[in-house]
Amino acid sequence: MSRNTFKGSGILIADKSYDDEGAGPYVGSFPKGFGYGPEDSEPETTAASPEEQPRILLMGLRRSGKSSIQKVVFHKVSPNETLFLESTNKIVKDDVSNSSFVQFQVWDVPGQIDFFDPTFDSETIFGGCGALIFVIDAQDDYIEALARLQMEVTRAYKINPNIKFEVFIHKVDGLSDDNKIETQRDIHQRSTDDLAEAGMENVHLSFHLTSIYDHSIFEAFSKVVQKLIPQLPVLENLLNILISNSGIEKAFLFDVMSKIYIATDSSPVDMQCYELCCDMIDVVIDMSCIYGARDDGAFDGDSSAIIKLNTNTILYLREVNRHLALICILREDSFDKQGLIDYNFGCFRKAIQQVFDIKKQAAAARAKTNATRAFPHANGIAEGATS
Ligand SMILES: Nc1nc2c(ncn2[C@@H]2O[C@H](COP(=O)(O)OP(=O)(O)OP(=O)(O)O)[C@@H](O)[C@H]2O)c(=O)[nH]1
Ligand SMILES: [Mg+2]
Numbered sequence: 001m002s003r004n005t006f007k008g009s010g011i012l013i014a015d016k017s018y019d020d021e022g023a024g025p026y027v028g029s030f031p032k033g034f035g036y037g038p039e040d041s042e043p044e045t046t047a048a049s050p051e052e053q054p055r056i057l058l059m060g061l062r063r064s065g066k067s068s069i070q071k072v073v074f075h076k077v078s079p080n081e082t083l084f085l086e087s088t089n090k091i092v093k094d095d096v097s098n099s100s101f102v103q104f105q106v107w108d109v110p111g112q113i114d115f116f117d118p119t120f121d122s123e124t125i126f127g128g129c130g131a132l133i134f135v136i137d138a139q140d141d142y143i144e145a146l147a148r149l150q151m152e153v154t155r156a157y158k159i160n161p162n163i164k165f166e167v168f169i170h171k172v173d174g175l176s177d178d179n180k181i182e183t184q185r186d187i188h189q190r191s192t193d194d195l196a197e198a199g200m201e202n203v204h205l206s207f208h209l210t211s212i213y214d215h216s217i218f219e220a221f222s223k224v225v226q227k228l229i230p231q232l233p234v235l236e237n238l239l240n241i242l243i244s245n246s247g248i249e250k251a252f253l254f255d256v257m258s259k260i261y262i263a264t265d266s267s268p269v270d271m272q273c274y275e276l277c278c279d280m281i282d283v284v285i286d287m288s289c290i291y292g293a294r295d296d297g298a299f300d301g302d303s304s305a306i307i308k309l310n311t312n313t314i315l316y317l318r319e320v321n322r323h324l325a326l327i328c329i330l331r332e333d334s335f336d337k338q339g340l341i342d343y344n345f346g347c348f349r350k351a352i353q354q355v356f357d358i359k360k361q362a363a364a365a366r367a368k369t370n371a372t373r374a375f376p377h378a379n380g381i382a383e384g385a386t387s
Contacts (some may be wrong), residue, residue, distance in 0.1 A: 054104045054130030062111030064135040072212045079212040126159040139174045150194040173211040222260045235263035247334035277327040
């Protein structure tokens with residue numbers, strides 16, 4: 001089933017409300033917040049402070065594609081626009097905390113950085129790091145990159161053994177299918193051998209073939225982010241219950257801004273289905289931007305869309321909260337029971353809300369403990385000042 005057969009004959013029914021006011025500033029052609037609805041007024045305590053947020057480091061040699069990845073995934077830059085990116089010369093910290101679930105920072109560590117420079121504070125950099133993505137340019141000779149990978153992993157692991165190590169074998173758009181597999185096998189073999197030689201055989205590296213010219217980079221990033229979401233098993237379980245009771249074939253929970261899927265049911269992920277869902281988000285956001293009366297956000301609490309494909313398949317998008325959307329793929333005849341699907345979706349959304357609430361309560365409790373630790377005699381000072 002080619003991807004093109006899906007396209008062209010779709011019917012899109014998009015639905016959203018336009019009752020809020022206010023025009024937000026734009027970043028390029030995108031509304032600030034990249035199409036999100038207005039911010040809900042959440043208590044400040046729910047957002048983790050930047051230091052507390054899990055950090056994803058992008059590392060690798062110069063010109064391997066780190067900044068391009070960051071720009072394409074999180075800033076909606078088109079792949080061609082990265083062609084003339086200047087080399088990064090200092091660590092660029094990107095706060096991806098717009099979404100309640102996907103709260104983390106991405107640090108783009110330049111390839112030219114001197115790790116022996118005393119200003120490079122490895123303790124701080126690796127200490128709060130959740131995942132280290134090492135980007136290898138697969139179109140180039142990767143021997144030097146592998147030596148650097150081994151050095152970085154060794155250093156990082158000594159400081160923080162909980163880091164997830166992810167290797168992006170990048171720019172594979174230039175390789176044939178056979179070549180991709182061979183390159184991955186070779187890099188896997190060499191890097192694990194190198195680590196074993198250094199006595200680090202217990203360190204696990206995960207490998208992903210990526211390119212900014214297709215959806216592989218979003219898929220790979222999704223898998224990295226999922227490892228940092230402690231609620232993942234709960235979300236997966238909820239999705240399994242939803243699909244088995246609603247005649248749905250596959251369901252993804254998407255972070256709309258980045259098109260990262262933060263969870264899916266436990267059936268295997270077909271790349272084409274994932275691509276279709278990503279395309280659907282683009283279509284929905286574009287339609288809302290063009291026809292929506294509101295200027296400050298294309299995705300809000302009432303966003304929903306149905307796309308019928310000429311393969312008797314339906315894509316059904318429902319908003320879960322201001323950052324998350326559920327996209328279901330199902331057969332057209334199963335959609336006859338839309339009422340049932342909508343009812344089950346309502347239950348699913350409530351359950352997700354509960355997961356959020358627990359997270360918020362935990363964050364609030366943590367903030368309170370931190371405040372007490374920082375100002376143990378706060379009450380005493382206040383009393384003293386007034387007396
Ligand atoms: N073909 C191809 N080119 C890519 C891909 N990703 C990035 N590039 C190109 O690689 C070049 C270098 O990308 P950058 O993102 O600047 O590399 P960097 O790792 O940030 O480099 P430093 O900042 O010097 O460390 C750019 O011309 C990109 O267009 C990819 O997936 N495929
Ligand atoms: Mg760069």
